[in-house]
Amino acid sequence: LGLPRLATGDVLRAAVRKRTPRGLEARAFMDRGDLVPDDVILGIVREELERPAAARGVLLDGVVRTVPQAEGLERVLGALGRRLDHVLLFDVDAEELVARLSTRTVCESCQTPYMGRDAGSECDKCGGKLVRRADDEPAAIRRRLEVYEEQTAPVVEWYRRSATSVQRVDAKGTIDSVTRRALGSLRNDPAQE
Ligand SMILES: [Zn+2]
Numbered sequence: 001l002g003l004p005r006l007a008t009g010d011v012l013r014a015a016v017r018k019r020t021p022r023g024l025e026a027r028a029f030m031d032r033g034d035l036v037p038d039d040v041i042l043g044i045v046r047e048e049l050e051r052p053a054a055a056r057g058v059l060l061d062g063v064v065r066t067v068p069q070a071e072g073l074e075r076v077l078g079a080l081g082r083r084l085d086h087v088l089l090f091d092v093d094a095e096e097l098v099a100r101l102s103t104r105t106v107c108e109s110c111q112t113p114y115m116g117r118d119a120g121s122e123c124d125k126c127g128g129k130l131v132r133r134a135d136d137e138p139a140a141i142r143r144r145l146e147v148y149e150e151q152t153a154p155v156v157e158w159y160r161r162s163a164t165s166v167q168r169v170d171a172k173g174t175i176d177s178v179t180r181r182a183l184g185s186l187r188n189d190p191a192q193e
Contacts, residue, residue, distance in 0.1 A: 001057075001059065002056075003056060003057045003058060003059050004053050004054060004058055004059070005058070005059045005061055006045065006048045006049075006054075006058050006059065006060050006061065006063070007061040007062050008036075008041050008044050008045065008060075008061075008062055008063050009030075009061075009062045010111050011044050011048070012026045012030065012036060012040075012044070013030075013111070013133075014111075016030070022040055022043070022044075025037075025040060026040055030134070030135055031134045031135065031140075032135075032140065032143065033135045033139075033140035033141070033143035033144045033147065034143070034147065035065055035066065035147060035151065038066065038068050038069050038072055041063065041064075041065075041069060042069065042072045042073065042076055045060070045063060045073065045076060046076045046079075046080070049076070049077075049080055049082065050080070057085070064155060065151060065152045065155065066151045066152065066154075066155065067151075067154050067155055067158050069155075070155050070158050070159065084164060086165065086167065086186055086189055087159050087164055087165065087166045087167065088166075088167050088169050088182055088185065088186070089156055089166055089167065089168045089169065090169050090171035090178070090182075091168050091169065091170055091171055092171045092172060093172075094145055096172065097141075097145070098138075098141055098142075098145075100115065101136045101141050102136065102138060102141065103115050103116045104132070104133075104136055105117050105118070105119050105121075105130040105131060105132050106130065106131060106132075106133060107123035107125065107126060107128040107129070107130055107131075108128050108129045108130070108131050109123065109126050109128030109129075110123060110125055110126045110128055112124075112125050112126075114130055117130055118130070119131050119132045165189055167185035167186070167188075167189055168185075169181050169182045169185055
């Protein structure tokens with residue numbers, strides 16, 4: 001799509017590494033698998049949306065995760081004179097998610113994710129060290145799934161009620177096939193002009 005991707009998780013983890021005040025505040029929540037407070041998330045989203053690189057649009061990844069965040073995002077977008085065009089819901093069952101996350105490592109330097117590669121091996125892109133994220137440990141994964149059911153699943157209903165089109169994407173299978181389905185659902189989105 002040629003749009004910058006804004007993954008608040010990555011932005012937050014960068015802040016944690018640099019030990020900024022926002023990073024230190026967020027860290028305790030993330031390590032437990034809990035959600036980072038809304039004002040921290042929305043502050044990041046707003047800063048990123050105001051950057052020139054975001055003028056044509058942004059792909060939000062991992063935002064929003066709660067109904068209050070969805071309401072907050074509406075306010076941020078309204079203040080900036082922008083709007084949400086599409087919502088994609090990537091649908092995978094819990095067992096598949098646990099299997100994926102428990103074999104995931106990420107590059108410490110460039111954040112590229114890898115499946116089935118051991119922590120400590122080298123990143124193909126930058127030579128950085130692959131690490132396992134604290135919130136990908138099994139206990140934190142279970143906690144994240146509980147948090148999803150309690151707090152994130154209701155966001156889907158909220159968007160449906162607010163007349164925002166939500167496209168469900170079957171996210172089982174290879175990266176290529178999921179990518180094709182995601183692009184296909186954007187093309188078929190009735191909200192698209
Ligand atoms: Zn790397």
